[in-house]
Amino acid sequence: MTVLQAHYDVVIVGGGPAGLAAAVGARDSGCGRILIVDREKEMGGILNQCIHSGFGLHNFKEELTGPEYADRFIRRVRSEPGIDILSESFILDISPDLRVTLMGSSIGLVEIRAGAVVLAMGARERARGAIRTPGYRPAGVMTAGLAQRMVNMEGLLPGKRIAILGSGDIGLIMARRLTLEGCEVTGVYEIMPYCNGLTRNVVQCLKDFDIPLHLSTTMAFIHGRDRVQKVTLAPVADDCQPQLAKAWDVDCDTILMSIGLIPENELSRQLRLQMDPITGGPRVSSTLETSLPGVFACGNVLHIHDLVDYVTEESMRAGAFAGELAQGRRRPQDNIELQAGDNVRYCVPHTLSPDREISVYLRCIRPQRDCILRLGNFLEKPLRLVIPSEMIHLTIKPEILQRFYGTTLRIDIVPREDA
Amino acid sequence: MKSQIELVCICCPMGCQMQLHVEGRAISEIEGNTCKIGLNYARQECIDPRRMLSTTVACKNGLWPRLPVKTAEAIPKAMMGEIARSLHFLAVTAPVEIGAVIVENICGTSINVVATRSMPKVKLEADNN
Structure with a gap:
C-alpha cells in the first residue's frame, strides 16, 4: 500500500x-x-x-x-x-x-x-487508421512498438512472415529483432524517397540481414479476412499516389507499421x-x-x-x-518570441528570456548540405548537413539576447554563401 | 587480387559513401570518407566486422516472461545468427540482477552474455500448480 x-x-x-x-x-x-x-x-x-x-x-x-x-x-x-x-x-x-x-x-x-x-x-505510435490503408481488417496488423513489447517483454511472436510499412527506427530495429527470433521479414516499405530511420539502423538492421528497403513504395491493399494473408505493394509517383499498374503482391501473415509518433x-x-x-x-x-x-x-x-x-x-x-x-x-517572464523561419519546421521553446543560457531544439523541413543556422542577426552556426530525422540543438548565451531589444527573433537555415 | 568494397559510414548522420580498394588481404586505398572516424570504421568493418547482440531469454517466475540480455562486448558479425539461436531455448529463473552473467564464453567467443535489467521475482513456484 x-x-x-x-x-x-x-x-x-x-x-x-x-x-x-x-x-x-x-x-x-x-x-x-x-x-x-x-x-x-x-x-x-x-x-x-x-x-x-x-x-x-x-x-x-x-x-x-x-x-x-x-x-x-x-x-x-x-x-x-x-x-x-x-x-x-x-x-x-x-x-x-x-x-x-x-x-x-x-x-x-x-x-x-x-x-x-x-x-x-x-x-x-501512429496506427493504421492514421494513413487509411485500403483492404480488409484482419488480425496481424499492428504497430512496430506493440510487436516490440510482445517479443521483448511478453515473450510472444506476432507472426512468422512479416512485412514492415514505414522506415522509422522502431520498424528497422524490429526487422532485425524478428529475424534473430527466426521470423522471415519480407522487406521494409517506405512511401518517401528517403529512409526515415538513422543510417546506422539501415546498415545494422537491414543490410546485415539482407532485408530489402523499398523506397517510394507503399501498401495499396491488405488481404485476408481473419488473418493477414498477403499485401499488395505499389511504387508511388511524385504525388505519393500508388501506381497500381506496377503493383505486386507479397505473402505475409503480419504487417508492422512504423509510421511515426x-x-x-x-x-x-x-x-x-x-x-x-x-x-x-x-x-x-x-x-x-x-x-x-x-x-x-x-x-x-x-x-x-x-x-x-x-x-x-x-x-x-x-x-x-x-x-x-x-x-x-x-x-523573469520571457519577452522574446522565437519563430521558425526558412527550412525550420519547428523550434522549442517558443519564447526566450535573456536572463540565462537557453537550449533550443529544432528540426529542419528538408535535407540541406553546407548551410548556416542563423538566429536573427546575432548568432550563426555552420552546419555540414541537416536532415529532418535529426534534431538540431542550439545553445543561446545570455550576452547575445541582452543586445536584442525587439520582440520576435527568427531561426533560419540558409545556404552558406561561400559553398 | 584487387577488389573494391562499397561501405556506408554509420559514425554520424553524414552517411558518407566509401569505396575500399583491397589488394589480397590488405586495404590499399579508402575513398569517399570526409573525416578520420570514417577511415577507422572502414578498416575495422573490412578486417573484422563486429556487432553488439541484444536479445532475450525465457525467465521463470519473473515480473515479465522474457529477460533482456546482451553480449558484453561486440561479437563477430558472422556469428550473430548462431549466437541468437543458441539462446532461443535457454531459460533462467528470477530474481536476476542487472549485469549478471547468463552464459559464459558464448559459442567459444570468450565473450559473456549478461542480463541488461534486474528481474524481480513475482510468482511463487506453488502458484504454477
Whole structure:
C-alpha cells in the first residue's frame, strides 16, 4: 500500500525517461517532496522494451541498452529519500490551482495538492487508421512498438512472415529483432524517397540481414479476412499516389507499421493548454512552462525526440524549473518570441528570456548540405548537413539576447554563401 | 587480387559513401570518407566486422516472461545468427540482477552474455500448480 502525502512540491505525470529525469532535476533544485505517477507496473517507460544498444552515448559516453539506461535513473530516483513512486495509477485531472486527482489500484481515488506539475506522458505510435490503408481488417496488423513489447517483454511472436510499412527506427530495429527470433521479414516499405530511420539502423538492421528497403513504395491493399494473408505493394509517383499498374503482391501473415509518433496530450488538452499544431505538444516558455502557470512539459509529450539523451537533458531542466517554482523562486517572464523561419519546421521553446543560457531544439523541413543556422542577426552556426530525422540543438548565451531589444527573433537555415 | 568494397559510414548522420580498394588481404586505398572516424570504421568493418547482440531469454517466475540480455562486448558479425539461436531455448529463473552473467564464453567467443535489467521475482513456484 502506497501512502501518499497531501501535498507535493512537484508531481510528475509519467515515469519514463522524461519523468525520471524530471524527478532528478527537481531533486537537484532542492525539492524535498516529489511524486512520480505511472500507469505501468514499473518505471522506465518505453526504454524497458528497447533492448537494443545505442542509448546514452551523449550522457554517459557509453553505449547502453534501453533497460540499462532506465536502470541508472530508477536507481538514482529510488535512492533519493524525497521521491515517492506510484505505479499502476494515473492522473484523471489537474485543476488550475494545481489540485491533482489520481486513481490507482493501491490508492483508490485521491486528490493531492502540488506546487508544480511536470507533464512527461511521452508519445503514442501512429496506427493504421492514421494513413487509411485500403483492404480488409484482419488480425496481424499492428504497430512496430506493440510487436516490440510482445517479443521483448511478453515473450510472444506476432507472426512468422512479416512485412514492415514505414522506415522509422522502431520498424528497422524490429526487422532485425524478428529475424534473430527466426521470423522471415519480407522487406521494409517506405512511401518517401528517403529512409526515415538513422543510417546506422539501415546498415545494422537491414543490410546485415539482407532485408530489402523499398523506397517510394507503399501498401495499396491488405488481404485476408481473419488473418493477414498477403499485401499488395505499389511504387508511388511524385504525388505519393500508388501506381497500381506496377503493383505486386507479397505473402505475409503480419504487417508492422512504423509510421511515426504522436505526443500523448489528452491531459494537456483537458487542461486547455495552448498547443503547437506542428509539434503536437504544448507551447512552452524558456523554462518549459506551459500556458497554465505551474505546469511544465518535457520529453516526447512536448515534441518527438530522436535520442533519449536529449529527452533526459530537457527533462532535467524542466524538473529543475518546476522545483524552483514550487520553492517560490520566480524567474523573469520571457519577452522574446522565437519563430521558425526558412527550412525550420519547428523550434522549442517558443519564447526566450535573456536572463540565462537557453537550449533550443529544432528540426529542419528538408535535407540541406553546407548551410548556416542563423538566429536573427546575432548568432550563426555552420552546419555540414541537416536532415529532418535529426534534431538540431542550439545553445543561446545570455550576452547575445541582452543586445536584442525587439520582440520576435527568427531561426533560419540558409545556404552558406561561400559553398 | 584487387577488389573494391562499397561501405556506408554509420559514425554520424553524414552517411558518407566509401569505396575500399583491397589488394589480397590488405586495404590499399579508402575513398569517399570526409573525416578520420570514417577511415577507422572502414578498416575495422573490412578486417573484422563486429556487432553488439541484444536479445532475450525465457525467465521463470519473473515480473515479465522474457529477460533482456546482451553480449558484453561486440561479437563477430558472422556469428550473430548462431549466437541468437543458441539462446532461443535457454531459460533462467528470477530474481536476476542487472549485469549478471547468463552464459559464459558464448559459442567459444570468450565473450559473456549478461542480463541488461534486474528481474524481480513475482510468482511463487506453488502458484504454477
